[in-house]
Amino acid sequence: MVIIIQLNERQEKIIKIVKERGPITGEQIAEKLNVTRPSLRPDLAFLTQIGLLEARPRVGYFYSGRTPNYGVIEQIMKLRVKDYKSVPVVVTEKTSVYDSIVALFVNDVGTLFVVSEQGILEGVVSRKDLLKTALGKIDVNQLPVGVIMTRMPNIITTTPEESLWSAARKLITHEIDALPVVRKVSQHGGEKIEVIGRISKTNITKVFVDLGLGRLDILGGKND
Numbered sequence: 001m002v003i004i005i006q007l008n009e010r011q012e013k014i015i016k017i018v019k020e021r022g023p024i025t026g027e028q029i030a031e032k033l034n035v036t037r038p039s040l041r042p043d044l045a046f047l048t049q050i051g052l053l054e055a056r057p058r059v060g061y062f063y064s065g066r067t068p069n070y071g072v073i074e075q076i077m078k079l080r081v082k083d084y085k086s087v088p089v090v091v092t093e094k095t096s097v098y099d100s101i102v103a104l105f106v107n108d109v110g111t112l113f114v115v116s117e118q119g120i121l122e123g124v125v126s127r128k129d130l131l132k133t134a135l136g137k138i139d140v141n142q143l144p145v146g147v148i149m150t151r152m153p154n155i156i157t158t159t160p161e162e163s164l165w166s167a168a169r170k171l172i173t174h175e176i177d178a179l180p181v182v183r184k185v186s187q188h189g190g191e192k193i194e195v196i197g198r199i200s201k202t203n204i205t206k207v208f209v210d211l212g213l214g215r216l217d218i219l220g221g222k223n224d
């Protein structure tokens with residue numbers, strides 16, 4: 001896998017300073033860059049993590065001279081959707097907007113997937129879709145959710161084998177909160193997609209937190 005890491009302007013400057021003056025403390029680097037020490041922390045952490053800089057207690061930072069160690073980043077890319085997905089919360093097209101709102105609360109989610117009786121994906125309805133409808137004068141007990149949902153084929157999906165990173169990127173690019181995890185099934189001679197899970201911003205955030213706590217066994221990789 002080829003991973004290209006572009007250092008930002010400040011990181012380039014830090015590398016230059018450490019190359020010339022290392023070992024040098026974080027305080028001294030901050031002084032040279034005219035910024036505060038805390039504001040440098042993320043850049044220093046990143047440069048240390050990829051192995052370009054090394055940090056020694058009471059001595060400071062020095063340039064490792066090594067090719068960046070992209071191990072951690074590479075391992076993050078190996079996390080798969082299937083290992084982090086949640087159970088999907090689904091309704092059918094005929095479910096009323098009222099019952100859909102109840103389903104949001106009962107299941108503590110922000111997005112519902114709309115499926116056929118056979119579990120085939122037909123649409124997605126978000127909390128704001130429902131909120132907008134509830135603000136109108138329409139009777140939410142009578143209105144089926146199929147009328148207000150975002151409909152196939154305009155649904156952004158992910159698959160069990162896709163990387164979690166790539167799924168996270170879809171959430172950001174399309175400005176949405178959740179993706180249905182799907183698999184292809186053949187039905188009536190055609191190919192349809194069946195909903196088998198859910199990836200939301202919460203799943204991604206949990207992984208991020210676990211990573212920081214050292215709870216994620218990413219270095220050993222997750223077994224299937």
Ligand code: ADP
Nearest residue numbers: 124126127128150154155156175176177178179
């Ligand atoms: P909210 O509307 O509560 O902010 P989202 O940002 O997830 O939640 O949804 C924004 C819009 O995109 C909504 O109209 C919703 O129906 C639609 N949407 C949500 N998820 C998807 C998806 N996976 N694919 C396509 N459209 C989606």
